[in-house]
Amino acid sequence: MLAVTLPKPASLEAPAETTVLPVSERSFSDERAVGVAVEYGPARALTSGRTGIVTASTCEKGAALTSGSAPFSVDGSPVIALATSVPLWRDLAIGAKGSDVVALRTELARLGAGVEPGDTVNRATLLAFRQLVVNAGGTAAGVESISLGAVTWLPAPSIIATECPVAVGSQVGQGSALAGLPSLVLGARVSPLPDDLAEGQRLVRIDDQEFAVDAEGAFAPVDLDRLAATPAYAAARQVSDAEKIKASLLLTEPVQVYPVPPRAIIEAGGSFCVIDGGSPTKVDVLASQLGQSFVRPTGEGAALSEIALDPPSKTTCG
Template sequence: MARSGPVAAASLAVLVALGAGLGVGVWLARPPVPTALENGGTLSVSPVGERAWDDARTVTLTVTSQAEQSLTSLLSGRVTSSSCSPGAAVTSGTSVMGVDGAGLLALATSVPLWRDLTTGDKGADAAALNAELTRLGHAAPHSDRVTRATVAAYRALAAAAGTAAPTDGVVRAASVMWLPAPSITVATCPVRTGDVVAQGDPLVTLHAGQVATIGALPADALAGDRVLVVDGERVPVGTDGQVTETEALAAVLASSAYAGATPDDQGTRQLSLTWALRDPASVRVVPPSAVAGAGAGSTCLVATDGTPLPVQVVGSELGQTFVLPAGDGDPPVLPAQVQAAPAATTTCG
């Protein structure tokens, strides 16, 4: 029994050495700790889903009764051309009549052009001109100021309509026949080719009818063609908020919303309807906690490696947030997973 002491001591020394070696091996084999897990943190990830989103909003459609109206001339001279015909449509961006050899360009601006406009002019009429040129597919600015782009867009539209395009940079009010809507139906044609007209004489008269317009379009709505949902039917509406197609307007006037709305003294009715994208957008779906930078001017998701991914928040529903990739240049490709709760100190760029 006296000899067991040294043996036991030697065995213990071997075991201690082996244990130390194993510990060193385990320490050396341990993978690096991700930044997100340092200081005892726990990285929680969330999947990035995908769904169709029609960006539906509730809007107020104002339906007003329009009395018989005349479209008048700002020029004095002889009518040298006319394609005016009772029952026919006149649409914005076309020409149906010319005076003294110059075609009049029909334009449905929200404010009639009451003065000649040139580069630098500013006002509601300039804003209305820019908006209508944009609606008609031309590259006019989104502002209340006339720029060289405004004049170039007007020149291109006038040339396409077969009217005289300005060469001196001036959009002349007398060259425009104002329309109260993007498309109107002619009731009568008071003048014919060869007639002499004075300033203020009627050129075209319109039937009485209804005009339907969304008064205030949501500024943060996703871009794209839109529809109104009327008794379950999706009817087209213009980018300016006007319902101009005959069948679409008929659907509005026959709707339960129209029947249930109380007209005011002028016969105007206010209808609450759903306004949605015609073709739903494909958006990404994340929990609200995954969105960093909310309220700081920019928002982002954060990849599992800590990279911020700029996004635009476009909606939410039932505890889910809908986003689209954002940022200058090519938007980022969103991964399948992101951090579920980025640090409050995260900056998005």
């Protein structure tokens, strides 16, 4: 009889305990999925400047209403939508002056109607308006002034109709709503703002748009119209005014960090450090996600290469 002891298969050997971990630098933007809460003003509407019967309408819920077009006709005459900075409030004949005239001529110039900005209604202003009427299927005959009943005010050059309550054949009065418009956006902010963010200026990404936000996550007023033009904003509005916009919050300028296991970090005397190459190296802990901590050496030009996973409990950070 011969007894032979076979070696233990490698797959059954106890794994060697790892005491150090090679680390490498990576870019870190601290991106978080967040919601954006919007503060809305009162509802708005496209209104009729005169009483009559609606004889034509191109209004469609969810479609854009644009300045220079005629989304409605009343009593057979086109109603021209104009995005003037000041709503027109009176009939404007040749020779009229005022802030409303300045707003009208500025918008006609923007539309490429061959009018220079100015403060007086001249013949060129009237001819430009007549051409808008003709382009909309109306006739120039009888257009001797820019009648208040022939225009309707848009708060922006292009804006989405939220509803179209008036059908062709309906009777409308002066001031009647022809189309619903989105409520004015008064403000927007990240809500809630995560409380464990890495320090640094941040931006919010919504669809393909990026918006700077302050330390409290608030949007700048100049960006609110651009926010209201995103598909994500429209999707949230279709649910309710309380629905938050889905977005990402991230650092404006990504930073270089080292991902390390939390157990490798020593906290002593209000400082943090890791054992790198056998010596303590002070680090800033920027954030923690998914079981990893993201650290950055504090010294000028400092780097990490191989850190101890279980540093001695009495180690100090120096």
